[in-house]
Amino acid sequence: MAVATDLSTRFALDVQAVDGLRATAKGNGRAGLEAVARQFEALFLNMMLKSMREATPQDGPMDNEQSRMFTAMLDQQLSQGMASRGVGLAEVMVRQLRHALPPDPSGGEGDMQGAGEMDSIPVPPHGARGTGSLPASLPVAPQSIRVARREPPADPGSPPIGAPSAEPRRTQETAASSSWLPPQAMEFQARLMPYARQASAATGIPARFMLGQAALESGWGRREIRGADGAPSHNLFGVKAGSSWKGPVVETMTTEYVDGVPRKSVEKFRAYASYAEAFKDYVQLLSSNPRYAELLSQAARGLDAEGFAQGLQRAGYATDPDYAGKLGRIIRTTPWS
Known part of the structure; x- marks a missing residue:
């Protein structure tokens, strides 16, 4: 599956990325679906990292509110990088949801499920x-x-x-x-x-x-x-x-x-x-x-x-x-x- 947006090159807390994602979703249905699926995959990975952190003892001398905040930011960035390489969840979501996409008039699709290209x-x-x-x-x-x-x-x-x-x-x-x-x-x-x-x-x-x-x-x-x-x-x-x-x-x-x-x-x-x-x-x-x-x-x-x-x-x-x-x-x- 082609990656519509390279998440590994973006700052995880970049608010402008939301506007870019919205523009991609409006301009290209398939690319937007893939980008959203990658973001969802990143969110899933972040939740997994958070659960792992919570299961680890954190009573050391360096454990405080500030360190936990920066650790959470690091985990968000790590999850973005991991999602850019993919763990398989985004691909499954695209296969499940591409049926709902409207036909692509530019003829960019080539598979049975998502294609609706028409020659004029x-x-x-x-x-x-x-x-x-x-x-x-x-x-x-x-x-x-x-x-x-x-x-x-x-x-x-x-x-x-x-x-x-x-x-x-x-x-x-x-x-x-x-x-x-x-x-x-x-x-x-x-x-x-x-x-x-x-x-x-x-x-x-x-x-x-x-x-x-x-x-x-x-x-x-x-x-x-x-x-x-x-x-x-x-x-x-x-x-x-x-x-x-x-x-x-x-x-x-x-x-x-x-x-x-x-x-x-x-x-x-x-x-x-x-x-x-x-x-x-x-x-x-x-x-x-x-x-x-x-x-x-x-x-x-x-x-x-x-x-x-x-x-x-x-x-x-x-x-x-x-x-x-x-x-x-x-x-x-x-x-x-």
């Missing part, structure tokens, strides 16, 4: 509805499922730049239409489109619409909900684990809008064994919850990107007031294979 390349509307068959038996999902939004990318109109990956086998027509896509988005489509087509056959909603929503919720797979051990939850749609859910869950920070104001909270989300199971549960959610009856009815008569996005918004799928706009843009401007 304009693309023409394109898409084709896929078909397929869904297995007859679907896992039963409680009707009390709650769905939450996990901070969609700042500019959901284009897919993110990702690391090179193996290009899927496509027809010449498909290759020509999606050759501009970054490898991350191409791999995301190739891996999940078969499941989206199966879900489309069951709901009547075009596969690219559902895949666009999965891309929005997960940052094209780069911000997928993960457990504390880093294991993927395969939860692409931000489905919360209600009280009736008996399966595995993962806890992560999420953003909810209350009266239009974003607020962060730690919530429990469903964890699936595979992406196929996630899409099946998504189909069950739309099919069994009366809130989405109007949306499915419109899908049977024909549905465009705006209609799908606005239908989800009206049904209360997400609390973000601009959710429909973001989802509509990502569906319209992405060439789907």
Whole structure:
């Protein structure tokens, strides 16, 4: 983990360091998180040193109030130096809390949990509805499922730049239409489109619409909900684990809008064994919850990107007031294979 601030070069009691830390946190979320984690680690080490001092007999001739004050100052400086080299606590905190960071528009992140980089390349509307068959038996999902939004990318109109990956086998027509896509988005489509087509056959909603929503919720797979051990939850749609859910869950920070104001909270989300199971549960959610009856009815008569996005918004799928706009843009401007 990169160290945002070299604590070993600063005086432990420098009050200006607080202003510098505040500026770092406002200007760069990841760097600010790392700096705060280092400070917390230093505080922890200082408490440890203090406990060690208290456990040591201090009845010597040099023991007095002044010596204890200077010893405490020395311990603070020592803890700063030790924290700058790291003892592992700061790294654990960053791994746990980086889910709560907003996407970095500068593209500075490169990991699955904290990335939300979006390329601003304009693309023409394109898409084709896929078909397929869904297995007859679907896992039963409680009707009390709650769905939450996990901070969609700042500019959901284009897919993110990702690391090179193996290009899927496509027809010449498909290759020509999606050759501009970054490898991350191409791999995301190739891996999940078969499941989206199966879900489309069951709901009547075009596969690219559902895949666009999965891309929005997960940052094209780069911000997928993960457990504390880093294991993927395969939860692409931000489905919360209600009280009736008996399966595995993962806890992560999420953003909810209350009266239009974003607020962060730690919530429990469903964890699936595979992406196929996630899409099946998504189909069950739309099919069994009366809130989405109007949306499915419109899908049977024909549905465009705006209609799908606005239908989800009206049904209360997400609390973000601009959710429909973001989802509509990502569906319209992405060439789907």
